[in-house]
Amino acid sequence: MRTLRTVVAAAVITTLAACGGATSGAGETEPSAGAKGKVNLAINPWVGYEANAAVIAYLLEKKMGYQVEKKELKEEIAWQGFATGEVDAIVENWGHPDLKKSYIEEKKVAVDVGPTGNQGVIGWYVPQWMVDKYPDITDWKNLDKYADLFKTSESKGKGQFLAGDPSFVTNDVALVANLKLNYTVVYSGSEAAIIKAAQQATAQTKPLLFYFYEPQWLFAQQKYVRVKLPEYKAGCDADPKKVACDYPDYVLDKIASKKFADGNSTAYQLIKNFTWTNEDQNLVSDYLTNQGMKADQAAEKWVNEHEATWKPWIPAGS
Amino acid sequence: MTETALRPGRATSRTPDVVVAPGRRGLLRTRTWAAVLAVATVAAYLVFRTDGAADESDAAAFRFFDGVRDWVDDNRDTSPFFLYGINYVRLGVRLLVEAVQGGLVGLGFTGLVAAVTAIGAVLAGWRTGLLALGGFLAFGVLGLWDESVDTLVLTLSAVLLSVLIGVPLGVLAARVRWVGATLRPVLDVMQIMPTFAYLAPMTLLFLIGEPAAVIATMIYAVPATIRITALGIGEVSPTAVEAATALGSTRWQLLAKVRLPMARSTIVLAVNQTIMLALSMVVITALIDAPGLGQNIVNALQRVNVGAAFDAGVAIVILAIVLDRITTNAARRTRTLRSPRARRIRWAAAGVALVAVVAAIPLNRPELPGYSFAAPVNDAVGWIELHWYGGTEALKNGISAGVLDPLETVLVTTPWWLFVAAVAAFGALVSGWRAAVTAAPAAAGLAGLGLWQHSMQTLATVLVAIVLTLLIGVAIGVFCARHDRLATAVRPLLDAAQTMPSFVYLLPAVALFGASRFTAIVAAIIFAVPPVVRLVERGLRDVPPTVVEAALSAGSTPRQLLWKVQLPMARGGLLLAANQGIVMVLAMVVVGGLVGAGALGYDVVAGFSQRELFGKGLAAGLAIVLLGILLDRLTQGFHHAKGNRP
Numbered sequence: 001m002r003t004l005r006t007v008v009a010a011a012v013i014t015t016l017a018a019c020g021g022a023t024s025g026a027g028e029t030e031p032s033a034g035a036k037g038k039v040n041l042a043i044n045p046w047v048g049y050e051a052n053a054a055v056i057a058y059l060l061e062k063k064m065g066y067q068v069e070k071k072e073l074k075e076e077i078a079w080q081g082f083a084t085g086e087v088d089a090i091v092e093n094w095g096h097p098d099l100k101k102s103y104i105e106e107k108k109v110a111v112d113v114g115p116t117g118n119q120g121v122i123g124w125y126v127p128q129w130m131v132d133k134y135p136d137i138t139d140w141k142n143l144d145k146y147a148d149l150f151k152t153s154e155s156k157g158k159g160q161f162l163a164g165d166p167s168f169v170t171n172d173v174a175l176v177a178n179l180k181l182n183y184t185v186v187y188s189g190s191e192a193a194i195i196k197a198a199q200q201a202t203a204q205t206k207p208l209l210f211y212f213y214e215p216q217w218l219f220a221q222q223k224y225v226r227v228k229l230p231e232y233k234a235g236c237d238a239d240p241k242k243v244a245c246d247y248p249d250y251v252l253d254k255i256a257s258k259k260f261a262d263g264n265s266t267a268y269q270l271i272k273n274f275t276w277t278n279e280d281q282n283l284v285s286d287y288l289t290n291q292g293m294k295a296d297q298a299a300e301k302w303v304n305e306h307e308a309t310w311k312p313w314i315p316a317g318s
Numbered sequence: 319m320t321e322t323a324l325r326p327g328r329a330t331s332r333t334p335d336v337v338v339a340p341g342r343r344g345l346l347r348t349r350t351w352a353a354v355l356a357v358a359t360v361a362a363y364l365v366f367r368t369d370g371a372a373d374e375s376d377a378a379a380f381r382f383f384d385g386v387r388d389w390v391d392d393n394r395d396t397s398p399f400f401l402y403g404i405n406y407v408r409l410g411v412r413l414l415v416e417a418v419q420g421g422l423v424g425l426g427f428t429g430l431v432a433a434v435t436a437i438g439a440v441l442a443g444w445r446t447g448l449l450a451l452g453g454f455l456a457f458g459v460l461g462l463w464d465e466s467v468d469t470l471v472l473t474l475s476a477v478l479l480s481v482l483i484g485v486p487l488g489v490l491a492a493r494v495r496w497v498g499a500t501l502r503p504v505l506d507v508m509q510i511m512p513t514f515a516y517l518a519p520m521t522l523l524f525l526i527g528e529p530a531a532v533i534a535t536m537i538y539a540v541p542a543t544i545r546i547t548a549l550g551i552g553e554v555s556p557t558a559v560e561a562a563t564a565l566g567s568t569r570w571q572l573l574a575k576v577r578l579p580m581a582r583s584t585i586v587l588a589v590n591q592t593i594m595l596a597l598s599m600v601v602i603t604a605l606i607d608a609p610g611l612g613q614n615i616v617n618a619l620q621r622v623n624v625g626a627a628f629d630a631g632v633a634i635v636i637l638a639i640v641l642d643r644i645t646t647n648a649a650r651r652t653r654t655l656r657s658p659r660a661r662r663i664r665w666a667a668a669g670v671a672l673v674a675v676v677a678a679i680p681l682n683r684p685e686l687p688g689y690s691f692a693a694p695v696n697d698a699v700g701w702i703e704l705h706w707y708g709g710t711e712a713l714k715n716g717i718s719a720g721v722l723d724p725l726e727t728v729l730v731t732t733p734w735w736l737f738v739a740a741v742a743a744f745g746a747l748v749s750g751w752r753a754a755v756t757a758a759p760a761a762a763g764l765a766g767l768g769l770w771q772h773s774m775q776t777l778a779t780v781l782v783a784i785v786l787t788l789l790i791g792v793a794i795g796v797f798c799a800r801h802d803r804l805a806t807a808v809r810p811l812l813d814a815a816q817t818m819p820s821f822v823y824l825l826p827a828v829a830l831f832g833a834s835r836f837t838a839i840v841a842a843i844i845f846a847v848p849p850v851v852r853l854v855e856r857g858l859r860d861v862p863p864t865v866v867e868a869a870l871s872a873g874s875t876p877r878q879l880l881w882k883v884q885l886p887m888a889r890g891g892l893l894l895a896a897n898q899g900i901v902m903v904l905a906m907v908v909v910g911g912l913v914g915a916g917a918l919g920y921d922v923v924a925g926f927s928q929r930e931l932f933g934k935g936l937a938a939g940l941a942i943v944l945l946g947i948l949l950d951r952l953t954q955g956f957h958h959a960k961g962n963r964p
Binding site for chain 1: 919
C-alpha cells in the first residue's frame with residue numbers, strides 16, 4: 001500500500017513536471033468523490049465534537065465499508081482544508097459566520113449540510129457551591145457586588161473573569177466593558193486549562209467565574225450554573241465591539257466540502273442525515289472521558305444500544 | 319542531553335584572549351557612568367511615565383501579515399512561486415516521509431526492534447544495544463507501538479533533511495567568512511522564534527499534515543546541525559591541514575580526506591543534538607495533524623487525563639534516551655579508531671544476526687504484557703492537587719504581588735523611547751557598542767510591531783522566570799558538583815525533565831497555581847533548569863584540582879572554597895548557563911500562553927486559532943524573537959566585558 005502510494009506520487013511528480021507545475025493538492029490521495037472511498041473527517045479539539053465524529057466514523061467504517069481518515073485540526077485550519085481538499089466534513093460547527101462567508105459564499109468550496117440536532121449553549125458560569133451560598137449571583141447585575149470574591153493575582157485588583165480557548169467564539173472583553181463590570185478578563189488560553197480551573201473551583205470551593213459551554217462532558221461529574229446576562233435579541237451581537245447581551249443559543253451544524261457534497265456519495269448522505277440529541281452526545285462524551293474509552297469503543301457501545309436512532313441515517317441502498 | 323552544544327556560537331566566545339580586559343581606571347569610570355545613567359533613567363521614568371495604554375488591535379504590522387496570508391490563499395494554485403517551488407518542496411518531503419515510513423513499517427515489530435538493537439550494538443556497544451532493545455520493547459508494553467513508530471518516522475525524516483541541508487551549510491559557514499556572518503543572525507531567529515508562531519505559516523504554505531510538520535521540525539532543528547558542524551570544521555587542527563597542503567592536496571581533497579574525517583565525532587554530536595531538538599518539536603506538530611505520540615498527548619489534554627499524557631510522555635523520553643545514547647556513544651567510539659576491516663566484519667555479523675532473528679521469529683507483534691502509568695499517576699496527581707493547593711496558591715500570590723506586578727508596572731508604564739534609550743545606554747556600557755547597536759533596534763522593533771504593552775508584560779514574566787531558574791539551577795548545580803552520588807541520582811531526572819513534553823505537566827501546574835503568569839513561570843523553570851544545572855556542575859568540576867588543593871591547604875573552609883575559588887573560576891560556565899537559561903525560558907513563553915500567562919504567548923496561540931488574529935499572532939512571534947535578541951545580546955556582552963576581568 002505504502003509503496004504503491006510512493007510510486008503513484010513519483011508518477012504524479014513526473015507527469016506534473018511535464019505539464020507545468022504542481023498544484024497544492026498534488027500527491028494527495030484523491031478525496032472520496034466516488035463510492036466506498038476514503039472520507040476525511042476533521043476532528044476539532046473538544047470532546048463533544050469527538051463524540052459526533054466517533055459515531056459517524058464508526059458507522060461509515062463498520063456499517064458502510066468506507067475508510068475514514070481523522071484529521072486533528074483546530075476549527076480555522078479545518079476550514080482551510082476545504083479549499084485544499086484535505087477535509088471532507090466538519091461535524092460540529094459553532095456559528096462562525098465569518099468563515100461561512102469566506103468559504104461558502106466567496107470561495108464556494110464548502111456547503112452547509114444542516115444541523116446536528118445539538119443545541120449549543122455558551123455562557124458565563126459559576127460552580128454550584130457559589131449559587132448555594134450566594135443565591136443572587138446568577139444575575140449579572142449582582143456580579144459587581146461579588147467582584148472581590150473573584151480577585152486573583154492576575155486580575156489587577158478587580159474580579160477575574162476566566163476566558164476560554166482562543167479558537168472558540170467569545171465576546172467576553174466587550175461584555176465586561178459594555179456592561180461596565182468591575183472585572184478583568186484573564187485568558188486561560190486553552191480548553192484544558194479552563195476545565196482544570198473549573199474542577200479545582202469545585203474541589204477547593206474557590207470562587208470562579210468563567211466561560212463555558214454545553215454540551216460538555218464535565219457536567220456529568222460536577223454542576224456549574226449559568227449566570228444570566230442581558231437577554232439575547234437577534235442582531236444585538238452584530239458589532240463585536242458593542243455586544244452587551246448574552247450569547248445566543250447555537251444550532252450546531254455540519255459543513256462539508258463542495259466537492260464531497262457534489263459527489264453525493266452514501267457517506268455524504270449519512271453525514272447529512274446525522275442528527276441526535278444533547279443527551280446522546282453527552283453519553284458518548286462520558287464514555288470517552290470519565291470512562292476512558294477509545295473513540296471506536298465508545299462509538300461501538302453507543303451504536304449497539306441505540307439502533308433506532310442511527311438506523312434512519314443510513315441511506316437506502318448502501 | 320541537550321547541552322551547551324545547542325548554541326556553539328556562544329561557546330566559542332568563551333576563549334578569553336579575544337577581549338582586552340579593561341584596566342582598573344576604566345572599571346572605575348564604567349561604574350561612575352553606570353550610576354549616572356541609572357539616576358538619569360529613574361528620573362526620566364518618573365517624569366515621562368505613561369499610563370501604559372493597551373495595544374491597538376489593528377496595527378499596521380498585523381494588517382501586513384493578514385494581507386500576505388490572503389495572497390497565499392488566493393494564489394496557491396496559480397502563482398509560479400507555488401506551482402514550481404513550494405508545491406514541489408511539499409511533494410518531495412511527502413515522498414521522503416513515505417519512504418522512511420515504508421522502511422520502518424515494512425520491517426515490522428520484530429524487524430524494527432532487532433534492527434535498532436543491532437545498530438545500537440554495532441555503533442555504540444552492546445550495553446547501548448540492550449538499552450535500545452529494552453526501550454523499543456517498552457513502546458509495545460505501553461501500548462504505544464504504532465504511535466512511537468510514527469513519531470520516529472517524522473523525527474528521522476526531519477533529521478535526514480537537516481543533515482542534508484545543515485552539514486554542507488555548516489562546512490561553508492566555517493570556511494567562507496561571509497556565509498558564516500550572514501547565517502548567524504538567521505540561525506538566531508530560527509532558534510528563538512517560538513515553534514507555535516511558525517506552525518500557522520507552515521500550514522499556509524505547505525498545508526496540513528506530515529510535510530508541514532517535517533519542515534517545521536527541520537526549521538527548529540537545523541540551526542544546531544549547522545552550528546555544531548561549523549564548530550567541528552573550525553576546530554580541525556591547522557597543523558594537519560598544513561601538512562596535507564604541503565603534500566599537495568587540492569581543496570576538495572582537504573575537505574574530504576582531512577577536515578570531514580577529523581571533524582567526524584563533532585558532526586555525530588551535531589546529529590545527536592538535531593535528533594533531540596527534532597524530537598521535542600515533533601510533539602507540537604500534533605497541532606497540525608502530524609501523527610504520533612503528540613496526538614496522544616493532545617487528546618489526553620482535552621480529556622484532562624494527565625495519566626494518559628504521561629504514558630505518551632514516557633515513550634518520548636525513552637525514544638529520546640535511546641537515540642541520544644546511540645549517537646553520543648557512537649561519537650565517543652569514532653574517536654577510538656578501529657581498522658575499517660574490523661568494522662566491516664562487525665556490520666556483517668550484525669546483518670547476519672538480524673536476518674536470522676527476523677527469519678526465526680514471526681513478523682507479527684508478539685503479545686506483550688501491557689502496562690500503563692495512567693491510573694497511579696492520576697491518583698498521585700489528584701492527591702497533590704487536592705492537598706498542596708493552599709501552599710502553592712500562597713506562593714503564587716506572594717511572588718505575583720511582590721515581584722511580578724511591580725516589575726510589570728514599571729516596564730509597561732515606561733515610554734518606549736525611554737526604554738530604547740536605556741537599553742542602548744546600558745548595553746553600550748555593560749556589553750560594548752556592538753551589542754547596543756543590535757539590542758536597541760530590537761527594543762524599538764517591539765514598539766514598531768504595535769505590541770508594546772504585551773511585550774513588556776512578557777518581558778517581566780520572562781525576567782522573573784530567568785532569575786528563579788538561575789537561583790534554582792545554580793543551587794542544584796553546586797550540590798551536584800560537590801556530591802557525586804547526588805549527581806548520579808539527579809541526572810536521569812534532569813534528562814526526563816528536559817525531554818518530557820511540557821504539555822504533560824501543564825495541567826497539574828494549572829491545578830496548583832491557577833491559570834496565571836506564575837504557572838507559565840513554573841513550566842519555564844522545569845524546562846530550563848536542567849541545562850543550567852549541567853553547565854554549572856561542569857563549570858565547577860572543571861576548576862583544576864590543583865587550585866582546589868592549594869586553597870584547602872591554605873586553610874579555606876568549604877564555604878570559602880566555594881565562594882572565593884570555585885564560583886569565581888567557573889564564571890565562564892555560569893555565564894554560559896545564564897545565556898542558555900534565557901533561550902530556554904523564552905521557548906516556553908508560548909506554552910505559557912496556553913495556561914493563562916496572556917500577553918505575547920497568548921497572542922501567538924490565538925493567532926494560530928483565529929483567522930482574524932493571524933497577523934497579530936505572527937507579529938507576536940516576531941516580538942518574542944526581538945525580546946530574545948535583546949536579552950541575548952545584553953548578556954552575551956556582559957559575558958565578554960566581565961568574563962575576563964583580572
